[in-house]
Amino acid sequence: MSDDLPEPDRIEGAPHPRETETLFGQEQAEAAFLEAYNSGRLHSGWLITGPKGIGKATLAYKIAAFLLTEQPADGGLFGDAPPAPTSLSISADHPDMALIRAGSHPRLSIVRRPVDEKTGKLRTEITADPVRDLKKFFHMSAADGGRRVVIVDVADEMNVTAANSILKELEEPPARTTLLLLAHQPSRLLPTIRSRCRELRCKPLSPADVAHALAQADVHVDETEALATLSGGSVGEAIRLMNHDGLKMYHDLVHMFDKLPNVDRTAALKLAESCAGKGAEARFPMALDLIDLFLARAARTGLVGEPSTQGAMGEARLLARIAPNDFAARRWAELQQELSLKVRRGRAVNLDPAALILDMVFRIEETARSVAAD
Structure with a gap:
């Protein structure tokens, strides 16, 4: 993406979700994913839903980092299996985290609105090309045998061709691959896409969580009640109101x-x-x-x-x-x-x-x- 264009998944005045250290207010969604992972029922497709700006993308990057840094489960020095993880958090010093923050991890692909080559501006929808590029990604990232993760941000913005291409990947997902689809309005997606994903519902944040998330983004405001009320529990909307x-x-x-x-x-x-x-x-x-x-x-x-x-x-x-x-x-x-x-x-x-x-x-x-x- 051109350096002079804003990333479509970045909120002005806030760190990008891949750079956000702490996710506030979505403990239930995190716990639901961990329960599925620890029980061996890890779906290949996940639909992360909820209003704009409440942490869906941050949750997706946390899940991606968790999967990309996964430790082998074949036992330690004495053949004992490692304990089941109780958190999605990964140390900021982990070598994979630097790649994720830089947007250059070889086993993480982000599908989002591309640039229109004719106008030089971001398109209004996700077209088929970024989805078709997944074939190349799956082939190249399979070399080291680690997990691969795809984040679609946001799936609401896919045109019909792109949606059908994603559906094919959900129907026949490559081995050790997880697709994370973000959706502000999941009802706009194809029913067949929704049926092939397990849903993680993110909820609006409490006033206290909004305040904590704003402080993490280095945004400070005195009218916390008014901001939480008008933003509807959305940190993204709160920052837009401030901006x-x-x-x-x-x-x-x-x-x-x-x-x-x-x-x-x-x-x-x-x-x-x-x-x-x-x-x-x-x-x-x-x-x-x-x-x-x-x-x-x-x-x-x-x-x-x-x-x-x-x-x-x-x-x-x-x-x-x-x-x-x-x-x-x-x-x-x-x-x-x-x-x-x-x-x-x-x-x-x-x-x-x-x-x-x-x-x-x-x-x-x-x-x-x-x-x-x-």
């Missing part, structure tokens, strides 16, 4: 909606203008995501009551007021679906970002008035 001033943007959204069913028009115009023009490439999608999150939290509040944590000061009180019951919850959920569809259509035809943001704000105002009237 693009998402905490302040959500605070401004809550302030703008504080007087619903009336919206602060000046604040709405300021938000819309900030999402348009040069330099707003990251701010615009952030605004869309946070508005969607606000609506989702409003719908949930109508069903289960005032939230126990806040994404901004005063948010819990605001949500409880605009979503007092399950009827209001339905109205906010319907609006979320409506605006989500409008966003997809608007972005497909390159609708003016400012116009799209203002339209969303005014639809929220209309819905709040409707809820208040009922």
Whole structure:
């Protein structure tokens, strides 16, 4: 991959998963893999699932390092079998770890979005070529007889041809080979791929684990509750929020909606203008995501009551007021679906970002008035 292109599996401002020392919050998934390994039921295909940014890739690299540094089980000096491993952790000083961190281990292959030779940019999907290259990898890496590992990051991004090629490898996997498929939305994968893999489910992190993972990435923040709330337990999303001033943007959204069913028009115009023009490439999608999150939290509040944590000061009180019951919850959920569809259509035809943001704000105002009237 070209040095001037970001790796598609790297989050800006955080160490790459292969460089991450400690995985937080996924003890159950780690234990499930170890149990299968120690019982001799090691599947050739594993599907590692869960939302973005919660540690799926870090877990995949931990598993890969564990398998690539595997010690022979043919007994020690006196013929005794080594004790069953109780952890996936491998010493950072192990010689194989340096190769893994450098991305040059001869028995580890990473399948991800390639560079489009015509544009010089990353493709939007995993094409067949990286998967076809596995044939060469399997042949070359078989020389020393050690285990081989393939990580597909992420399998959701495979096009049809690539998915069918991976399916063939899962149907007839080479000996001593493990395929680790990461998926944000496993329902998008071929049912035949899912059926040939054992699933490891990663869960959103607790606020404490988010804080620990951020500290490991050398990211320090005071508003830990707000960050954990808005990120949904995703370290990747928490870092994105930090990188693009998402905490302040959500605070401004809550302030703008504080007087619903009336919206602060000046604040709405300021938000819309900030999402348009040069330099707003990251701010615009952030605004869309946070508005969607606000609506989702409003719908949930109508069903289960005032939230126990806040994404901004005063948010819990605001949500409880605009979503007092399950009827209001339905109205906010319907609006979320409506605006989500409008966003997809608007972005497909390159609708003016400012116009799209203002339209969303005014639809929220209309819905709040409707809820208040009922």
